[in-house]
Amino acid sequence: xxxxxxxxxxxxxxxxxxxxxxxxxxxxxxxxxxxxxxxxxxxxxxxxxxxxxxxxxxxxxxxxxxxxxxxxxxxxxxxxxxxxxxxxxxxxxxxxxxxxxxxxxxxxxxxxxxxxxxxxxxxxxxxxxxxxxxxxxxxxxxxxxxxxxxxxxxxxxxxxxxxxxxxxxxxxxxxxxxxxxxxxxxxxxxxxxxxxxxxxxxxxxxxxxxxxxxxxxxxxxxxxxxxxxxxxxxxxx
Amino acid sequence: xxxxxxxxxxxxxxxxxxxxxxxxxxxxxxxxxxxxxxxxxxxxxxxxxxxxxxxxxxxxxxxxxxxxxxxxxxxxxxxxxxxxxxxxxxxxxxxxxxxxxxxxxxxxxxxxxxxxxxxxxxxxxxxxxxxxxxxxxxxxxxxxxxxxxxxxxxxxxxxxxxxxxxxxxxxxxxxxxxxxxxxxxxxxxxxxxxxxxxxxxxxxxxxxxxxxxxxxxxxxxxxxxxxxxxxxxxxxxxxxxxxxxxxxxxxxxxxxxxxxxxxxxxxxxxxxxxxxx
Numbered sequence: 001x002x003x004x005x006x007x008x009x010x011x012x013x014x015x016x017x018x019x020x021x022x023x024x025x026x027x028x029x030x031x032x033x034x035x036x037x038x039x040x041x042x043x044x045x046x047x048x049x050x051x052x053x054x055x056x057x058x059x060x061x062x063x064x065x066x067x068x069x070x071x072x073x074x075x076x077x078x079x080x081x082x083x084x085x086x087x088x089x090x091x092x093x094x095x096x097x098x099x100x101x102x103x104x105x106x107x108x109x110x111x112x113x114x115x116x117x118x119x120x121x122x123x124x125x126x127x128x129x130x131x132x133x134x135x136x137x138x139x140x141x142x143x144x145x146x147x148x149x150x151x152x153x154x155x156x157x158x159x160x161x162x163x164x165x166x167x168x169x170x171x172x173x174x175x176x177x178x179x180x181x182x183x184x185x186x187x188x189x190x191x192x193x194x195x196x197x198x199x200x201x202x203x204x205x206x207x208x209x210x211x212x213x214x215x216x217x218x219x220x221x222x223x224x225x226x227x228x229x230x231x232x233x234x235x236x237x
Numbered sequence: 238x239x240x241x242x243x244x245x246x247x248x249x250x251x252x253x254x255x256x257x258x259x260x261x262x263x264x265x266x267x268x269x270x271x272x273x274x275x276x277x278x279x280x281x282x283x284x285x286x287x288x289x290x291x292x293x294x295x296x297x298x299x300x301x302x303x304x305x306x307x308x309x310x311x312x313x314x315x316x317x318x319x320x321x322x323x324x325x326x327x328x329x330x331x332x333x334x335x336x337x338x339x340x341x342x343x344x345x346x347x348x349x350x351x352x353x354x355x356x357x358x359x360x361x362x363x364x365x366x367x368x369x370x371x372x373x374x375x376x377x378x379x380x381x382x383x384x385x386x387x388x389x390x391x392x393x394x395x396x397x398x399x400x401x402x403x404x405x406x407x408x409x410x411x412x413x414x415x416x417x418x419x420x421x422x423x424x425x426x427x428x429x430x431x432x433x434x435x436x437x438x439x440x441x442x443x444x445x446x447x448x449x450x451x452x453x454x455x456x457x458x459x460x461x462x463x464x465x466x467x468x469x470x471x472x473x474x475x476x477x478x479x480x481x482x483x484x485x486x487x488x489x490x491x492x493x494x495x496x497x498x499x500x501x502x503x504x505x506x507x508x509x510x511x512x513x514x
Contacts, residue, residue, distance in 0.1 A: 080464075080465050082468075083505075084506060223498060223499030
């Protein structure tokens with residue numbers, strides 16, 4: 001058997017590093033999904049210990065974001081990436097930031113849960129957990145779009161998520177309406193209504209962040225810069 | 238993309254991937270330009286528009302015809318006996334390859350700076366004054382020399398040694414003196430063939446800064462292997478590619494943001510990301 005040169009080329013090494021970056025993002029998204037689930041379940045079950053764990057674990061999410069940021073900067077410094085490689089690293093940086101903010105929303109929900117103390121939620125938690133399920137599903141799909149790096153797949157997922165985001169927004173409006181009615185019926189409900197309003201707000205923001213992530217996925221795949229209804233072509237004069 | 242697919246590398250670029258300037262008159266334009274050496278095609282079918290006061294970089298792997306293309310723009314290929322040029326290069330409303338065009342006159346208006354600094358074995362002053370002298374521009378030569386050396390960002394370094402040989406200064410200074418020499422006859426375009434590749438990083442930085450400053454007054458077309466340099470100093474990039482048959486073709490031409498950020502041709506993507514080269 002002839003000797004083979006097993007030393008990877010610089011390009012192969014760079015591809016491995018990009019793969020590692022992707023893996024780190026996937027791990028981070030897993031941490032964040034768990035944080036949202038744990039925070040909402042802790043709220044529903046009045047599990048203060050679990051809420052505190054969500055708060056404590058947010059430091060780990062923050063640390064992960066910083067490590068990804070440092071890694072991206074290191075890759076940019078060493079590799080001077082161009083074209084798709086550059087977009088991939090820039091999008092990764094941005095997505096890490098979005099995930100970190102989602103982690104903060106989970107922490108916020110956990111803090112509200114603790115602040116509620118022994119008080120039961122003002123109303124049975126049905127819509128808010130449903131919002132949570134949809135938001136986490138959107139988050140998973142947005143990461144799927146990013147990993148695919150395929151323009152058609154990203155566009156398809158983006159359209160699906162837009163529709164789901166509208167559903168989340170509708171549920172949010174319903175929750176707000178229901179809570180306002182409860183406050184009107186009895187002003188003493190205001191404090192507990194406010195707690196749930198903030199929880200619903202945080203979950204709705206998770207869905208918005210998932211939309212931001214799919215926009216970054218679109219940028220990575222196509223170079224198009226999209227934010228909400230605004231779009232520019234990054235390569236135009 | 239299959240990186241060993243030489244058929245793909247040999248294919249012409251899509252017309253849609255070649256930038257056209259519909260609303261401005263280009264200062265330089267090649268139309269279906271081809272170059273052969275001794276019957277062997279080196280560059281095929283290049284149609285390129287260069288806007289005024291822009292910096293256009295020509296990039297691509299070694300041997301894809303970048304320097305050959307560059308030399309077409311001021312008829313330097315005329316000096317190669319086996320070279321043959323088809324197509325047109327329009328400058329100032331005329332095809333520079335028309336029979337009644339004087340190539341020497343073209344080379345005053347479209348100057349050239351080469352990879353290795355090549356000052357004449359004359360004083361710094363005489364290097365810069367050479368072009369104006371033979372062009373009959375002998376009034377105020379001192380002023381012309383000073384202005385040109387200032388424009389080339391080297392006056393302060395050589396003003397006290399203008400009578401020293403052009404070969405007595407550093408490589409970076411020599412190259413800037415060569416640029417001053419080209420500027421002394423007030424060209425409209427300056428062609429640069431890897432002007433910094435033989436220089437140290439500090440001198441390279443000086444040349445890059447000079448190019449950016451000059452581009453407000455002259456149009457620059459530059460061949461470079463350094464993609465980071467191309468992104469720093471140019472506005473537009475033209476990508477040349479050759480397959481196994483070694484025929485260079487332009488496969489993409491666009492803004493830097495497009496070519497280096499989101500290329501339209503997969504071969505450009507492969508080249509700028511280092512997958513082929």
